[in-house]
Amino acid sequence: MTTDSAGPETSASRGVDKAAIVIAGLLAAVALVLVYDANQIPATTMYGMGPQVMPVVIAIGLGILALANLIDAVRGHLPARESADPVAVLLILAGLALLIAIIGFGGGFILATTALFVTTSAAFGRRAFVTDLIIGAVLTTVIYLAFDRLLTLSLPAGPLERLL
């Protein structure tokens, strides 16, 4: 939800946990969005509860939980976290963004998933870019043929798929 929590923070078991306070804040924000959205729903006349009641109930629950999480954060009751590697996380997220963009612009399944394959592989420490590109392309082409042609799932076609 926020980018700072992927950062390499290690000391969290003692004292105030800043990331946990952010979590509590986000829960409270979601609760406010729920209440705001529920107010936009036109009131309907029917017996029992309308569609706007449950969001408010859940919002109240989220509000209480935000408070409980805040108390846990201030007391430092959270389990300790190990350091995290932000580069790896960002690489995979970049791969997902590439995938979404390629699908969105009609680049097709093979190109999109090959991009994700290469970035994920790099996130796990591989530096053999060309090898991974070839492996990814072969794997996704096989998946495309197996699922699109054999199992007749419809996967989006781009320039590469039309060649097959």
Add this chain to the structure above:
Amino acid sequence: MDTFAALAHGMAIAVQPMNLLYALIGVFLGTAVGVLPGIGPALTVALLLPVTYKLDPGGSLIMFAGIYYGGMYGGSTTAILINTPGESASMATALEGNKMAKAGRGGPALATAAIGSFVAGTIATIGLAFLSPYLVDIAVRFGPEDYFALMCVAFITVSATFGDSPVRGLTSLFIGLTLGLIGIDKLTGQARLAFGVPELLDGVEVTTLAVGLFAVGEALYVASRRHHSEEKIEAIKGSLWMTREDWKRSWKPWLRGTAFGFPIGALPAGGAEIPTFLSYSTERRLTKYPEQFGKGAIEGVAGPEAANNASAAGTLVPLLTLGLPTSATAAMMLAGFQQYGLNPGPLLFAERPDLVWGLIASLFIANTMLLVLNLPLVGLWVKLLAIPTPWLYAGILVFATMGTIAAKPSVVELSMLAGFGVLGFLMRRFDFPIAPVVVGLILGPIAESQLRRALAISLGDPMTLLQSPISATLLAVALIALVAPFALKGLGRFKANED
């Protein structure tokens, strides 16, 4: 007796050649995916759900039965050979099983897990077949207020009672409930939390959420802490087969594990963690070889593995008879039913007995196939474990996104998948359990519509919830389950992150 006739009818459906083939494919795929490290049964089912899209409901559910048991079996293989349990229910297995593998007794460990799973699965499936009709008889008497109360029990037990921290479990549940609100309200047609985005009007797809949280979230999490540890695969040395001594030490734990697993799984309490840990501690107390515990005692694999499988069959009791999923895996099974517009519950038993009993019969067949197939094929599964981690996770992500791309190739849906991946990563990092989110998403809307139906019948009088004795009792149980973990801090020693 009716059950015999129904079961025989189901058997007749399940042994049709096409259905046997579906079961075989299911078992094979389930084991192959389940054996990959970091992939538990819930994710196995979520990943393979798109594969079954094009089949008819009968064949698809039969394949599902195979995937379900296959995924469980694959998970225990991973736990024994590389000590990375895909779910907390395999933690006890990993404890002793991995030690056995290190001591060169990986073969017997795998064998006792496989045979124990078979014994437990068979007994528990018989239990399922005979218990279900009785529960269906009770369930038809449930009014909407009783269903609502029952779901409250499931919400609380799944999220608060048995987790590490009730606050964090409930937070996960409420995230799921919030996601469940998104989309068109079924009773009035009003859009909620859609913010004018047309793709959101259909609501959040369960598979998108599950694959995002489990697969993408797990990949992000493992990548982020790659520098902390390296996994090591234990080679299987020596004989695959169990000695006479192994058999003698295994059969009682199998039966005791089943006795723990099935009843606890069948209660709408959720989770296989409790029976597996109960079984582990019982075997530890009863064993003649206490000095071996912690160093690779076969009882410590046989008992918990049996308990795990028996409780998996047990969770099918509330799922099939009441439509109540009490674990992430059961929630995914429910999603499998829903993709054909089928709602498990007493009505399904009455309207589509062929489907329900065909599924139950297929559980027996899948279980037998696993036993026959997997011991000889264990070498193949071990090869799957040897795929280098970068390619493994890259492949998992390709496969995971393929499901979403095939179902809904839209930018919004894929962005949601990525968003849920980030959510799953953060929840792992900050130690929030994942399963309650999935259960909240899937049960939240059902609970809401039952409550609103109850209130519409009572003309808006909320006392209807307390006037029905069933509902009043269940709400009291839910309240106790909610308060208990705060009152008894010691209960929180079971870790509940089924992923």
